[in-house]
Amino acid sequence: MDVFGAIADPVRRELLRRLVRGPARVVDLAADQSISRPAISKHLRILSDAGLVRAEVSGRERHYAIAVEPLAAVDELLRALTIDRAPITAHHLDALDTEVHRAARDRRRSESTSNSAHSKEDIA
Secondary structure, three states: OHHHHHHHHHHHHHHHHHHHHEEEEEHHHHHOOOOOHHHHHHHHHHHHHHEEEEEOOOOOOEEEEOOOHHHHHHHHHHHHHOOOOOOOOHHHHHHHHHHHHHHHHHHHHHHHHHHHHHHHHOOO
16 A cells, blocks of 8 residues: 555544654553554554554564654645645544545445346346
8 A cells, every 4th residue: 555545544543643753562552542453453554555654673662663754744735735726634634534434435336236137137
């Protein structure tokens, strides 16, 4: 997943905000969220795949830290988009995330309806 896809999710953005304050373990990050530790781990894996976090193993624990270098592309895009406009905020990114989920849901429903119609034609 690229950096833009990784930061599209509000949970992952919140994890990044938390990691700006310093490295943290999964258990610490999960304490700040209303989702499970395994779910936090999945989000961290996505952030890691995008290069946005690094994990350092310390004994049995992993300490996650933010990696800001990949955010340069986001900063560049946001600067280009805000030259003559109001800045893009977390509210805008949340709205984008909602629209992406809505479009995916509508596509699944459309495919389900299409598959159902084909099944009825096969019976007739």
